[in-house]
Amino acid sequence: MRLFNTLTRTEEDFVPADGTTVRMYTCGLTVYARGHIGNFRTFISLDVLRRALRHQEGYAMRHVMNFTDVDDKTINASQQAGMSLRDYTDLYIQAFRDDCATLGLEPVEENPRATDDANLRAMVDMIAQLKTHGHTYESDGSTYFRIATLPDYGKLARLDHEGIQAGVRVDTDTYDKQDARDFVLWKATKAGEPTWDYGCGPGRPGWHIACSAMALRLLGEGPIDIHGGGIDLIFPHHENEIAQAEGATGRQFSRFWVHVEFLHLDHKKMSKSLGNVYNVQDILDRGFKASALRYALISVHYRKQLTFSFEILTQADAALTRLTDFLARIDRVAGGDAHPEIASRVTAAREEFRSKIASDLNVPGGLGVMFELLREMNAAMDQEGGRALGAADADLIREAFEEFDKVLGVVAVRRREEAAPPVPEEEVRALIDERRQARRDRQFGKADDIRAGLEARGVILEDSPTGTRWKRK
RNA sequence: GGCGCCGUCGCCAAGCGGUAAGGCAGAGGUCUGCAAAACCUCCAUCCCCGGUUCGAUUCCGGGCGGCGCCUCCA
Known part of the structure; x- marks a missing residue:
């Protein structure tokens, strides 16, 4: 099939590298709150891609979608809720799974979460590789990626190095970086925060490293076939994922990059930080x-x-x-x-x-x-x-x-x-019989009352030459 | 300031060099006790101005309008 590749900004023929199995990684949700329908636009679109590759093109799928279960937001939210990070994020992982089922998303092969032991180890290993290749530096116990060491940094987002202006915006991150363009691989522990120590010192993983490491751990060495997510992830998230994976392995990370456009509400993107969100339950309500x-x-x-x-x-x-x-x-x-x-x-x-x-x-x-x-x-x-x-x-x-x-x-x-009828089927049948008799007797008022009564209860009657049918409203 | 996307019927939306798919809503009709469903008929020259071309909604340039990224974000 033809697929638009963000890396080349053109539509290209897509075939998995091995001809049979698509190795795909898509960025999932940061589980500090219930996902909104803008998030689900992306997940549903990627589900359609998955279905097309699987059911139409006939490929086997090895599809990984992660949960980001550690970052500033999840940590803050869990502390406010007075819960452990694990317990708190469990809640929203479950909510996400429920919403996916409600919306008919196919389960994917793997749903790794960043804080699982094997994943943290993979991240630390990748950071060690990056260090070996001279792409890192440490500052106050945190480890950073020095993007000046990677000449083709910016190739996905098409940003030249100068385009990313140092210090133009206030960085919400409180950690020290040598260059505003650099990004953190491993954050040193702050008081009261969850912490892990697998060799990068006590701390927690940066957002970007989780995806690079889990993708290669679960899908095998690069290049994987497809990496996808919302369009907002092109920069910096996916750009940084490429820097990490390619800086560590020297191999291309992903052949295709697929990005889903925004859902808007009131002419602005729907986002939790803007507060203009509806979640799936809101729609159902x-x-x-x-x-x-x-x-x-x-x-x-x-x-x-x-x-x-x-x-x-x-x-x-x-x-x-x-x-x-x-x-x-x-x-x-x-x-x-x-x-x-x-x-x-x-x-x-x-x-x-x-x-x-x-x-x-x-x-x-x-x-x-x-x-x-x-x-x-x-x-x-x-x-x-x-x-x-x-x-x-x-x-x-x-x-x-x-x-x-x-x-x-x-x-x-x-x-x-529609699996469960709103009115028991026997009752609907009895009322249809009663109404048929009324119509034979030309008591149309009574017949119409029965029909209106059922409609009010969620059942619609349709007369046809072969009899009366019913369906859910 | 840099990079990029979009503007097609009342609403939603494909098409993207050969004379405008589809859905929703609407009007008329067939069918029906009446409805409903279904079908039939009707309902747009594609934001504006230039240019290229035998021919442009489709390519190029310039406007106008909307949006995004460059910072956490699907």
């Missing part, structure tokens, strides 16, 4: 479905800014309802002949969908292909009293839409949401 949120977040290309609003959720929900109504209708098709022209139309749509997705993950384009097919198949079912589309055709159509959803992952979420 307002009566929207997670499936609608997922749909809305994938309906804009991942490299374009997406402006969030409740209106787009409403629109997404309506589109999704049309989709699931269609699939339910396909499931009702019984008997009838197979039609070659339907089969070839479905095959063509599958091919078009694949090619959209293979074109740098053009999900909106893929949705267009899907809905075009949907309309045509609905039209076919309307023709010849239903004879124009037979059960064998329906099987092919169902298969096609299952294939689409392997990548989109949106119908699966909707189905799970």
Whole structure:
């Protein structure tokens, strides 16, 4: 498939280095608070990438997504909560897992956390390698990376060394650096902070080293195939990851870099520090479905800014309802002949969908292909009293839409949401029977009351020549 | 100041050199006791001005407007 590579700023053909297994690392959440839907835009987009590589392109996946469970924010927040860092971050790791499940993200192969023993050791080992190659210096017990020792530093973010102006901004970091452009690898312990000592002196890892070290520990030596995350991570985080991994090993770190654009709210990026955030639970509390949120977040290309609003959720929900109504209708098709022209139309749509997705993950384009097919198949079912589309055709159509959803992952979420009916099925059936009798007796007022009563309880009735159907609201 | 992105129908959004996909909303119609669902019909020359070209929404230049990174951030 074609993938836009931030490293080259061009779209390139992507094939895993070994031809079969994609080794991918994506930056996860700093677990000091619940992730917001801007964070999840990135995670869902990368989930779609994962699904496309796996289910469409047919590659095996070795995908690592980390948890940053030690930094200033996690430490401060845990102390305010009066909890140990581990216990505190456990809370938000669990919340993250819940949200991922709600939004239908596929579990990845590994979810390392920075403070696990094996990971801390890998970080310290990498720092030792960097020291051997002369890329480090120490100051007040902390270890820093001296970027002046790496000539191609800045190649990902396309910043020249002068562009990163020393001392222009106030550094929130209170540690001493020789050059504002340098960054910390290992922070010396401060009073009351968690501390580890594996050979760099007592302290804790810097943010960037965790990702470099865990990526290579779990995915093997570089270059890995893909590294991804939010667009804000290009600089400094990913730039520094490259500096560390390549400075330590002398090998390219990652062949492809994939970055997801921001989600905006009120024309600004949604971020915890700006305070303009909604998390997944907030959306659910307002009566929207997670499936609608997922749909809305994938309906804009991942490299374009997406402006969030409740209106787009409403629109997404309506589109999704049309989709699931269609699939339910396909499931009702019984008997009838197979039609070659339907089969070839479905095959063509599958091919078009694949090619959209293979074109740098053009999900909106893929949705267009899907809905075009949907309309045509609905039209076919309307023709010849239903004879124009037979059960064998329906099987092919169902298969096609299952294939689409392997990548989109949106119908699966909707189905799970609808697993439990809001009114017991026996009761719905009894009321439908009662209403049928009322209609026969031409007591339409009573019939309408039953329908309205069920709708108020979340069940919609639809009359058809073959009887009355019901569905969830 | 440096680097970069974006501006397509009321809303959301693909396309990116050959004359504008799709979704939502809306209008009319078919079907229906009425609805709903579904289908049919209708609903845009792509921010502005230049340039290149037989031809530009698509390329180039200049405006105007929105946003991002350069600092913790998905």
